[in-house]
Amino acid sequence: MGKLREVLNDLHGDNCALPLALEAMGERWSFMILRAAFNGVHHFEEFQQELNIARNILSNRLSRLVDHGIMAREVMAEDRRKVRYQLTEKGIELLPAMIALRQWGEKWGAGVPSTPVLVDARDEQPIGPVTLTAHDGRVIGYKELLWKHRSELQPLGQARVRADISAAPVAAE
């Protein structure tokens, strides 16, 4: 955990939340555990058999996920031997990242059709590909993108709104 964290907050003057995400999810089994959790796995033994992961590692990974607030640990009332691991909202919000990874693997791997498939509950159609979108929701490709430093963004906040606001006082003077 040493090196990576040290570098977390400065990348030649850049700032990035990516290392922060990686500190929580960058370890070998984290995403696999997350996936199992999304598939309804809740207990230690279930994870262990499903993933074929060493028990000590699983124990460690689950603790870490709990520490990071990605999963919640709860001793069950009706059988106090059992512990239930449940995704928190913070954990659930990793779904787009996980699905993006999975779709990438599907596209570029050896044509493995992943199962189970995530479908829209309304019509049971598989979901679409995870994409980047402009602020108005329009899908946007890599070539239509620029990396900008925060300082060189539109004067402050959303350009259009901002223009309206700043125009008002001038008119009032």
Next chain:
Amino acid sequence: MGKLREVLNDLHGDNCALPLALEAMGERWSFMILRAAFNGVHHFEEFQQELNIARNILSNRLSRLVDHGIMAREVMAEDRRKVRYQLTEKGIELLPAMIALRQWGEKWGAGVPSTPVLVDARDEQPIGPVTLTAHDGRVIGYKELLWKHRSELQPLGQARVRADISAAPVAAE
């Protein structure tokens, strides 16, 4: 590399491309290197200084990314000491996954505003959050989703189209 790969292709009868993606990108520095690459870093020494990563690890990670077809290695013609590492299309298509992770880190980390920011080249507005969408592009939340086995999907292909097709013969009879 042992355990994880063994389990890659069967998760109690499930199939998943996620482990495949993780095999390529699941190692400690892979995403950080990818991020640097997206930010215009191309040479060994640049990666090394930018990331403060050990040279042997960097060497190893770059080779592996090249092996996986995520980056391309090219010895430069005008100075044959220099090697240029360039993202391939396969690498570029990891952008949604990377941004999803980064946005998650931004949201749940200690309010770190990431820089540089990805903006729409057209209006220089920051891009929107990476989301899951239904097949028709409508944004879809976790609670509106179901996990379905491939076998229990709508009879085959798209439901609506399928319904039309299957209705026709019946009417014809």
Next chain:
DNA sequence: GCGCTTGAGTTGCGAAATGCAACGAAGACC
């Protein structure tokens, strides 16, 4: 040519993470 620098790695070795198998301990079950 000859020393000097630069770019891209490699090597050796200690520290940390991972994997395996066996063990422990509390709670349920009869």
Next chain:
DNA sequence: GGTCTTCGTTGCATTTCGCAACTCAAGCGC
């Protein structure tokens, strides 16, 4: 009380990571 479950922990071998020093080919100044 004895046994079975569930969730871990412990000890030890293997693998990966991290650091610093070293190699080695290619350009550069003269």
